[in-house]
Amino acid sequence: MKTAILGALAITAMSAMSASAATIDFTNNAWTPGFHDPSVTVGNTTVTSTPNSAWLSWDHNDGFGVSSHSGDDPQIEDGERLNVSFANPFQLTSFSVTNLFKTCFGRFCNSEEGFYRINGGSWIEFDATSSSGDLTVTLAPTWVTSLQFGFSSGFDGDDDFNVKSLTGNVGDPAPVPEPTSMVLLGSGLVGLVARLRRKNA
Numbered sequence: 672m673k674t675a676i677l678g679a680l681a682i683t684a685m686s687a688m689s690a691s692a693a694t695i696d697f698t699n700n701a702w703t704p705g706f707h708d709p710s711v712t713v714g715n716t717t718v719t720s721t722p723n724s725a726w727l728s729w730d731h732n733d734g735f736g737v738s739s740h741s742g743d744d745p746q747i748e749d750g751e752r753l754n755v756s757f758a759n760p761f762q763l764t765s766f767s768v769t770n771l772f773k774t775c776f777g778r779f780c781n782s783e784e785g786f787y788r789i790n791g792g793s794w795i796e797f798d799a800t801s802s803s804g805d806l807t808v809t810l811a812p813t814w815v816t817s818l819q820f821g822f823s824s825g826f827d828g829d830d831d832f833n834v835k836s837l838t839g840n841v842g843d844p845a846p847v848p849e850p851t852s853m854v855l856l857g858s859g860l861v862g863l864v865a866r867l868r869r870k871n872a
Contacts, residue, residue: 690762690842697734697836704729715759715841721752733769734835746770746831747785752821753834760814762840763789767807768820771832773799783830787820789813794823805835814844 695716702718704711707726710719720727720737728736728745736744737751747753766787773782782799787808789795797808820834 690840690844693761693839693841695761695837697729697834698731700731702729702735715757715761717756717758719754719756721754722750725751727753728833730833733833736831736833744831746833747820747822748831749822749828752819755818755820755834755837757816759841760816760844761837762812762842762844763810763815763818763837764812764839765807765809766818766837767805767835768797768832769806769835770804771797771799771806771830772804773801775802781829783832785820785830785832786823787818789815790817791819796823804832812839815839 697718701713702711704727709723709726710717711727712718718727718735722739725737725739728738730736730745733745735753736746737748737753738745739751768785771783771785773780775781784796784798786794786796797806800806818837820832822830
């Protein structure tokens with residue numbers, strides 16, 4: 672009886688661990704867009720640029736930026752957005768950006784900033800931390816179907832950046848049991864334990 676209970680618990684635990692680690696590396700040549708392409712898809716992931724007149728800028732060192740007119744810097748700036756969508760949910764744990772610089776002169780430091788939002792939620796700010804321009808932002812694991820990089824109304828005219836990679840897990844989110852199912856499971860386990868105790872008495 673104990674073996675049956677432990678086996679059921681092990682199966683439940685294994686089913687909750689259905690995701691596997693993955694990194695989406697936007698510097699990989701597979702992501703190279705065509706000339707003035709506004710979108711590119713690789714596997715489960717699609718990257719698009721907005722506004723409608725914009726196109727994806729890509730570099731094998733920096734990843735994705737957005738260009739919205741001739742001569743525009745190949746980075747994400749005011750009014751430009753880089754949109755990432757997933758055909759199947761992606762559990763995001765971090766993302767990396769480039770060309771987001773922090774410069775210091777004596778005691779005065781100026782940090783570029785950017786923004787992201789998950790599943791159409793509120794904009795969240797991230798700030799540069801080094802003169803290299805590289806930054807990795809770590810998040811609490813979050814299942815994502817859409818991710819957007821750009822600027823809220825806080826753009827100050829000097830900020831721009833590229834998106835280099837996303838890190839997380841692929842797979843299906845573990846289903847949340849319904850309250851009724853949990854009650855039935857709990858009752859069943861209590862009954863099995865009671866029966867086991869009576870048998871051993």
